[in-house]
Amino acid sequence: MICYESLEVHEEEVTAGRHPQPELQQVTSKYPQSLDQAGTFGTDSHNNQPIRGIMNGSTNELENLTLPSGLEECMNCTEFEVNYIVKEYYLPAMYSIIFLVGFPGNIIAIFMYTVKMRPWRSSIIIMLNLAIADLLYLVSLPFLVYNYAREGSGTLGNFLCNFVRLVFHLNLYGSILFLACFSIFRFIVIVHPMHFTAIHRKRWAKIACVAVWGVALIEVIPVGAMFTSREPHSIASCLDFSSSNELYALRWYNWLLTVLAFALPLLIVTLCYSRIICTLSKGQYANDIAKKKVCRLVVIILIVFNVCYVPFHILRLLRIETRVTAPGTYIEKHIFTVYIIFRPIAALNIFGNLFLYAAAGDNFQQAFMSVLRGSISTYMHQA
8 A cells, every 4th residue: 555645635745655554553562551661662663763751750641752653654644545535525526516506506696687687776786796706716616626636647737727726816805895895885875875875876886896806806916926836746736825935925915915805804894784783773774674684694794704714714824824833744734734625615605695696685586586487487388
């Protein structure tokens, strides 16, 4: 059996090792039955070195234990098995599910907004741009699934690698900014309806969406420069920007991206909906149906932020910081593995956005049901 050491999903160099089990059994059979007998446990047959343990007073804690190479190889093999499952099964399955659900869902949403929901209002324009951002990312997912499925025999070229990674971050931060923009418009309409009557005009929503696209592009353009596409042992790898070799620039850029592109919009969304809920809980809105609709919006947006965005940004921050402070350690490798697991979870914001389209109002549900009934009626007549 071949044992692989230090394999970080699809992004680290793969090296050949030895099967740890025979030596592991040989070593563990020599351990004393009690820590009171600790001293020289035996020898490591691979390195011919004694295995010693030193007692720390009466606490029965073993210190300065020199692990035999068999135990280290066993830990590396366990790490390889976990990362192999993540790379070969979990990532392709997650991205496939996201594509199969999100692609038709966003096509339907764009059709509803462009054909069935005229005339447009400010909220419809923002939601339409959010659906376009999601669709742009969904188009790239088949290439990403192909990249993982063909990891051992050839992967994406530099252009497609950069395209896939860039549109992921463009969708990520574009979606965050569109949700923040949507929250600001809702805040103005509900909390200050008489002071900013011009906000209802479509022109302001169009200006806001153009600004969001521009800011999102500016935020993620440096990401493209930090992508790495290398070929360890002639196997191409399309690496995430957190694995960039420009570690100093990467560290500062990641902090700026996390604070300005994520934490600040999250703060804006939280403040806007806090004021909205306070306003709706008083006066003529106390028992209004609008309060229930806004509460649904708040729940959906908070789920999207806390389930999809918050863990991803925390883990990416830890991933890059451990590359600086603890390179090559098990802590760094394990954090990287968890970060890779949560990367497709960040893309699940597309599911949350689908619920948001229906919960945001503007007769989306009525328009969808009208199209669905018409399609069923047409099918029955043709049958």
